[in-house]
Amino acid sequence: MQALADVISSGLRVLFCGINPGLMSAATGHHFARPGNRFWPALHLSGFTPRQLRPDEQAELLTYRLGITNVVDRPSARADELTRAEYVAGGANLVQKVLHYQPEWLAVVGVTAYRDAFGERTAHIGKQDRLIGDTRVWVLPNPSGLNAHYTLPKLADAFAELERVS
Template sequence: NLDIIIIGINPGLFAAYKGHHYAGPGNHFWKCLYLSGLTSEQMTADEDYKLLQVGIGFTNMVQRATKGSADLTRKEIKEGSQILLEKLQHFKPKIAVFNGKLIFEVFSGKKDFNFGRQPDLVDGT
């Protein structure tokens, strides 16, 4: 059981090649994660497996790797959103973190929202 699930739109090509989340050389994810206080040490993408030990995991709305999210089809995004909802309902992480405004807009269907904690969208999460 995960305390926190971090949700991306889909893997980038470099992350897919490396086999690690947020692996691009210019990606600030790992530094931001550390600065947020969720980890006690600065990690790299190669150490993403360590997050499972502290109850943090990853998933993506769409599993297909692309150069950018603009390369995804509407069908992929719609189907991926439904699959993501089913995952959240089944696994019930305590917190679902949507990494980016676009992915939350797509998942929730809301365009008007503030960043930060949202009202419950999925029972148990």
């Protein structure tokens, strides 16, 4: 299975960064493609997009100055299949990508992934102290359906907080 292509360009308001592609995303070529994933509904309900986009409409994000990448390129069924070394290498790669494209915000979806990729053991949901060049960093809850702690309304509220400051 091959890596999932980024939806990215210069001039982005927010570059969303998933943990890694799920198997369905890798098979379809679309980010957050699994039906139980709440990324697309949360993106719309928070005000980032005027309607709920489907995964196959991901390129439309660029018209809203939004993009998507991943910390780790390797697809897997579950994020817990990834190694610490993959997270660290992915974090270094992500820094280079952010320095190249210079989005206003990098939004990592998954606090554990952010902690592992950047060695920030005490990171929390929300705005981070870290800057990557001039890019500010925000951590969002993981939108996976496996993250039962965050209901869709709670997830949309977390996304809306970033939408208000971006």
